[in-house]
Amino acid sequence: AGSGNDFACNTLGLPRRPEAAIEHAFDGKPRAVDAGQANERYFANSFSVGLDADIAAGARQLKKIPFMTGMRLYYSSTVRQLLFGYRQCPWLCFSLEPADPEAPSAETFQRYVLLAVTNGPTYGSGFRINPEADASDGLLDLCTIRYAPFGRALRLLPVVKRGQHAHLPEVHFYRIQRLIIESRLPLNAQMDGEVFHGQRFEVTVLPQALLVRY
Template identity: 30%
Template sequence: MKIDGPLAVLANPGAGRGRHRGVLPFVLAHLRAHGHAVEPLSASTAPEALAAAHQAVAEGAGALVVVGGDGTVHLALQALAGTGVPLAIVPAGTGNDFAGAAGFTTDPHAALARIDAALAGGDTSTFDLARLTAADGTVRWFGGVLAAGFDAVVNERGNRMRWPRGPIRYDLAILVELARLRARRYRLVLDGVPQERDAVLVAVANAGSYGGGMRICPAADPADGMLDLTVVRPISRTTLVRVKPRIYAGTHVTHPAVDTYRATRVELAAEGIVGYADGERVAPLPVTVECRSGALRVLTAG
């Protein structure tokens, strides 16, 4: 696939809590030095970034290069899904889970080398995306994981907290919600087959990790045309604390309280849960999630 048009570059200045602010100038200089026409997208807020990405795609960008983490990639997916315009990622966020799933190393130099090789050869691959439809008809695309249980509740509380600043507030949110831990009644419809069950955590994944390497759905493959689900049945606080470290290795799925499923279409409902996809607040449940095979094109070398 020949890459025509300029490279639109979308960056989040706050990605990685500011640690990677110097990456964007380096990326722009590198791409220009290698003879590419580059159009940095100007945006200081998420809505501005989303609008800029949509405009760049509509105006014929050859590819969209994201310099940032999962949140910035999530914005880019809203503009890229189903268009055929390829994505490239220079990981520069706190969490770079989708970048890893798509094959981009966390080292910016190595990521740029991959992008250079892909542009030289016009090499792209296709990946699946998850299409989420909320109760009000709003549609959001995500590449990684929809959190719809304890993890989503923690995110919701952490985002409401104004003190302390930084990641410690999410640690505090975990402690608060752990003390309030309770199972909720979920209605799941997997490829038309309904079930109702109590659970403390439900995750729906296109790619298997979130939160900076937590492999919540370790078997998920973003190119297999399927969604993976992990459901944690009612467990005690002590058991949850004991099982949580195993998520990084993906071995939590062997615990007797953990069930896994696969489906192409998932309907998910529960009271009092706001879903978070790719770490971003998306919609209150109920939601419907569908796997759209090959909806995303990604620059790949070789």
């Protein structure tokens, strides 16, 4: 019953037909999968800050329009945010565990399009932001995309949606147990499509925390 159903359909592989999904609920094998925590909140599939969190905030407003659901909802919000909010991309710094020598200094603020932590490969109704993510490996996957000029960002959007962005110079991937993000200014954050606000976020993996039939 979600707007995108990424955790159910793309992470767990549940069918989109309700009657088929119900069969899994009754007859599926219980399996343990990871979850995440950001500050005092919990998420099953995704946490992020930056452009995509602003897109999630915009999607909440667009839900009021009839038939605005799923990919139509998120794509419409994405286009609107790119056109009218892209130049407000935030200045962020982050540190992660386990440490990665390719990660920037934890004290260095840089401008980012987004920092997206996911348990599964997709969010936002099919955007393959972390295409190699595995919800049962005891780790969360982080994708960082540094700020790029607006014209280039428009060209990158379909590449990111298909999960073909690993080669881009603005993009880095990490597998993490813990992540701390700080922002120069308070900003939107989203967890599984729900929006809240903050300036400092501590994100940790909760290995095998959910028992799910699928």
